[in-house]
Amino acid sequence: MFDTVIVVDWSGGNDRGPTPKADAIWACVARSGTPEAPVYLRNRQVAEAWIGDMLQAERTAGRRVLAGFDFPFGYPRGFARAMAGSDDPLALWDWFAARIEDAPKANNRFDVAGAINRSLGTNGPFWGNGLKRDVDGLPRTKVGYQNPFAERRRAEKLAKGAFAVWQLSGAGSVGSQALMGLPVLARLRQRFADDLTVWPFQPLDAGIALVEVWPSLIAPEIAAQTMPDEIKDAAQVRVLAQALSALPPAEMEAMLADGDAQEGWILGLGHENALRAALTPGDPVPPPLSNDCFALPPGVAWTPVDEALALLQERLTPVARVETCTVQQALGRVLAAPVTALRSNPPRPNTAVDGYGFAGGRDAGVHVLPLTDGRAAAGGDFDGTVPAGHAVRVLTGAALPAGVDTVVLQEDVTVDGGRIAFNGPVKAGANSRRAGEDVAAGDEILPQGRRLTPADLALLAAVGVGTVQVFAPLRVGVLSTGDELSEAGSDAGATQIYDANRPMLLGLLTRLGHEAVDLGRVADDRSALAAALDGALDGAGVDAILTSGGASAGDEDHVSALLRDAGAMALWRIAVKPGRPLALGMWNGTPVFGLPGNPVAAMVCTLVFAAPALGLLAGAGWQAPQGFEVPAGFEKSKKPGRREYLRARMRGGVVEVFRSEGSGRISGLSWAEGLVELPDGAAVVKPGDPVRFIPWGGLGL
Structure with missing residues (x-):
């Protein structure tokens, strides 16, 4: 029925500033069950322009649009006639539009509500003055409050947890959202007068349908699919847009068959199971990454390691289903x-040893207790209660019988017929485990x-x-680039080298817990590289791509050039050794990490930068390397300006480093058991000085 769904989470408050925040206006566009990234709209003026432009673009593209807003479209019966002189709720929209004044930092909603109350000769129906100054006719609370109309619409009586439309401040103040939202919808009706209808007040026979929605209809599903660190409002519009756009036409028709032509209705009310089913439980679609998530701030040239890591952590979000x-x-x-x-765990109190159980502790001295018939064993259930002053045979793991809370070890007990003897003291509760301890x-x-x-x-x-x-496991593709590469085991030409990066990176990804996808090798040809990247997305279905080689700015650096041509590439000149510029970009919405071609630099850049970034994309959050200080078994002097990582291993209580720092010495990677991290500034290391050693395990391997 609809090609595009737009869901808008509204706000009655003032401008929220340029940084995305909660309790602001958020919107999401979805088609065929796939949502785009939620959009933050800082105030109603920005939102109105964005919504209008989006509706125009969708209609120009020939797509039919369902636009849902999370505030009431109508009021309890009688209110529209009392204000606008008509039972038509759309007349009330126009009435509000003529009276509400709105600017980014201020609006007159409380004054309009006070004037309405005064015109009715009561201190209702509106309440909740959120201003510091008093507003004539508008009470701050419901104390002594009088409402000449029904407190709730029929939809709100059926929607568990829905708030009344009369409340203007405090938690659940949908009244303010409606007062500030309906004038916007009234203007949209004017802009698209020949191509817009409002449900359930009008027949849906136009290209745009405005509907009232309420994300809380599927609150548990939204909570379950909210990504780590995702703002709740953004998750609400994303998941609800996904559900509505994935509905089969018959389910959408059934929802649209409901409604109240005077009071309005919440789309999906009574059809919550259909919305849940449309989400395909356990398989939500995450928000895509924006194409500028790798962009560096203006004027940035060489980026310190910590700053680069902070930027990655800030800008990446999980993409795994x-x-x-x-x-x-x-x-x-x-x-x-x-x-x-x-x-x-344990589900019931039980015994930690084989022995004899009884109630309470025992003082020093010899204690003789009669034995109760039977025994308690793991997996069994003792029938009856052990009398006070008696003991019973218990075996390790057995649930303690009623009347038992203490156990004495069988090695400490003498059995004589139907009695046991042991020496105290024995502490109450000894050798037993509490339920749930x-x-x-x-x-x-x-x-x-x-x-x-x-x-x-x-x-x-x-x-x-x-x-x-x-x-779902993150699928990460590995692609090697370069005319000089030859497959290991083949007959390499005199000017060729074997591709060492691809098996190394595939192995690293597997050890990091991802699904490594071998994308093979591609020559230094831009068209061939573009085809390989397209194939990685369309055929292999990868979530991220690691490339090696071609990541700098030379004539044959086709990875960075191709990403730059696509309009989504940032060449990060990171102050790190070993390592060259790291090309970070997006290819059709999929992140690409362009690693150096040198295997030593490729491995270090993968472990330091790509590994925590991929962990975040995979839903595991940002995992910082775990290292510790150990005595140095080497000497080293470094200049300021770059952070350095030395191949290292522990021997005899000190850390030693590989004999050469040459980035072409691949044997040093196999020799090493981790990395020594030297700080950005100048440093002089002598034997015995503390240095930071990060073992491979501390890097996730």
């Missing part, structure tokens, strides 16, 4: 949502973004978790 898998399949996967314990039911046991280890799988199983929400 979410899916459900069993615990048995979850090793190495990244959690897309926190996991809580379904039951306690490890984990209590409902506790969060693993956070979102954790890459699951074998120990994590044991914890999940122990607390009854059988399936988890995880990010």
Whole structure:
């Protein structure tokens, strides 16, 4: 029915500034179940212009548009006639448009509401003066409040948690959103007078349909699919736009068959299951990266390592989809949502040893207790209660029978017929485990973004978790470039070298937990490179690409040139050694990391820059390298200006570095067990001085 869906999260407040913030205006465009990146609109003037231009562009392209706004389109019966002299709610829109004055930093909504209350001779229906000054006729609270109309529309009575349209300030002040939003919609109706209708007030026989939406209809699904660090308002418009645009036509028709032609209606109310089904549970579509996410600030030339890392961390967001898998399949996967314990561990009090159980502790001295018939064993359930002053045989892991809270080891007990004897003191609760002393039911046991280890799988199983929400593995393509390259094992020409980067990078990606995709080699030919990148997206379906070679600014540096021609490339001259400029760009919305061709520099740049960035794209969050200070077993003097990474390993309690710093010495990578990181400034290192050593494990390998 509709080619394009636009969902807008509105605000009744003032300009929120240039930096994206919560409680502002956010919008998202989606087509066929695929949303674009949410758009931040700092004030209503910017929003009105953006929405109008977007509607115009979509109609020019021949696409039919459903535009949803999250504020009420109508009021309880009688209000429109009392104000505008007509039951037509659209007449009320025009009435508001003639009276509401709006600027980025101020508006008159409270004064208009006070004037309405006074015209009705009451202190209602509006309430919630959010100004420091008093407004005649507009109460600040509902104390002594009188409303001549119904408190809620029929839709709000059915929508659990929906707020009344009369509230103008505080949490849930949709009244202000409606007062400031309806004039905008009235002007859109004028702009597209011959091609716009409003549901459910008019037949949907035009190219643009305005509808009222409420993201909270699918609040759990939105919460589950909110990306780490994503602003809630942005997630709301993204997920709801995705759901509405993915609906089968029959489901959309069923939703549009509902409504109230006087009060308005929330699209999807009563059809929440259809919206959830349209999201394909466990397989949400993440927001795409913007094409300028790698752009450096104006005037930046050489970028310090920490600044480069901060820019990557700030600008990248997860792109991996979410899916459900069993615990048995979850090793190495990244959690897309926190996991809580379904039951306690241990679920019941139990014994930690083989022995004899009884109630309470015992003082010093000899203690003799009669034995109760039977025993408690792991997996069994003792029938009955152990009487006070009696003991019972218990085996390791058994649930403690009723009447037992303390256990004495069998090695400390003498059994004589139906009695046991042991020496005290024995502390109450000895050799037993409390229910939930490890984990209590409902506790969060693993956070979102954790890459699951074998120990994590044991914890999940122990607390009854059988399936988890995880990010799909990030598919990362590896492409080598250069006429000089030859495949390992082949007959290389005299002027050729073997491609060492591709197997190294594929191995690094696998060890980092990603799905490595071999994209092969491509010659120094721009058209061939473009075709290879297209094939990586269309055929291999990769989420990111690592290239090696051609990343600088020379005649044969086709990676950087191609990305620059595409209008989405930044050549980052990072102050790092080893390493040359790092070409970062976007190819049809997919991030490309253009690494140096030298294997040593390629590996260092991958571990220092690409690895944490890919982890963030994969949903694991930003993982900083984990190193520690150790005594140096070498001498080194460095100039200021660049951070240096030396191939290193630990021997005899000190860290030693490879005999040569030459970036062509590939053998040093195999020799090393990690990197020594030397600071940006000048440094003189002597044997015994503390230096920072980052083992391969601290870099995620």
